[in-house]
Amino acid sequence: MVPSDENGRMIPTELERLIMERKTRGHIPFFVCCTSGTTVLGAFDPINAIADICKKYGMWLHVDAAWGGGLLLSRKYRHPRLTGIERADSVTWNPHKLMGALLQCSTIHFKEDGLLMSCNQMSADYLFMQDKLYDIRYDTGDKVIQCGRHNDIFKLWLQWRGKGDDGFEKHMDRLMELSEYMVKRIKEQPDKFYLIMEPEMVNVSFWYIPKRLRNVPHSAQREQELGKMCPVLKARMMQEGTLMVGYQPDDRRPNFFRNIISSAAVTQEDVDFLLNEMDRLGNDL
Structure with a gap:
């Protein structure tokens, strides 16, 4: 675990110290997870400073914005809390938390297009037909390890249609x-x-x-x-x-x-x- 300050935020200098320490031992650090909205204190790690370190050492940056990600929809409160989130390789966001969507509604976002497919695709054409009416890129079954699952995103889509960006921002x-x-x-x-x-x-x-x-x-x-x-x-x-x-x-x-x-x-x-x-x-x- 990377040490945090008294307000619960990751200390970037400590992150870099630990990376260099592990590398001198012959280890290969490859992944950093920072948090935007911790469960207890609601702390936001300094994404830009952490992203600079990840770029320097060629590491994957994941932002856990499950709790705090909803503030992206607020022009008043998104900065500086979520400044730099666009630099992340992946982001998790749970609309069923701060956004008020019904349970369960969790999302994960990747910067690299096609990554999930390349990692998880089983090419089971007997399940995922290639000649459907709609764009088969929207099929999630061949992208994730669960295969079949509830269509949890629909509740967020419906809520967004009802409230719009302005409604979520006001919330x-x-x-x-x-x-x-x-x-x-x-x-x-x-x-x-x-x-x-x-x-x-x-x-x-x-x-x-x-x-x-x-x-x-x-x-x-x-x-x-x-x-x-x-x-x-x-x-x-x-x-x-x-x-x-x-x-x-x-x-x-x-x-x-x-x-x-x-x-x-x-x-x-x-x-x-x-x-x-x-x-x-x-x-x-």
Whole structure:
């Protein structure tokens, strides 16, 4: 694994250091996967800097944009998060995540035309007739290892026809603006909430601070106490039936809450309710 910075982004100098280290051992590094929208922190790796390194060493660059790829449709938010994605050799993107398509809807995109066919084609003409009415290049069965599968792309096509580029852009912008609103509300209540970092996406990571710890200076020991309370507060949410907010640790911190806003139905009033309800349920912890 390539080390990341405190915000969860890959460090390009560390990537190059590891490549050179492996090459001196006689290994052949050939593939780099960077992430555009990590699952927990919503971090975006610096694609251009990583692409420069991949070009220098002749390595394949894959961008996992399963979570953050939808921001490509927002002129306001696509840069600098996804700047350089056009330099990738391959990209994954899951419209069923941020875009709101129905499960399952996952896509993979390759720069080199015909690559999947050359890798996976079995030339099973008894399955894939060559004299069909339509262009047989649209047959996916001979391009992928699964052969038969659901026509998952149709739901995205239908959704795109209904919403259009403008509709998707408005959806992306609204999700980001709601997340920014949540960050603003957290900062307005520093006695009750501690924002872990400025989010790059809709992942808002924070601790809830119960009454007994509000006058305690922030420290590693305090973080441990806040982390212990996350499962207890989550259990209270579930028992009350009012909230469902995920929590998890990372390699630098104990448990913290990670709120995701990806639904078109969410409002600012919902964000206010979430924070108020967390305080109501956790005040005495």
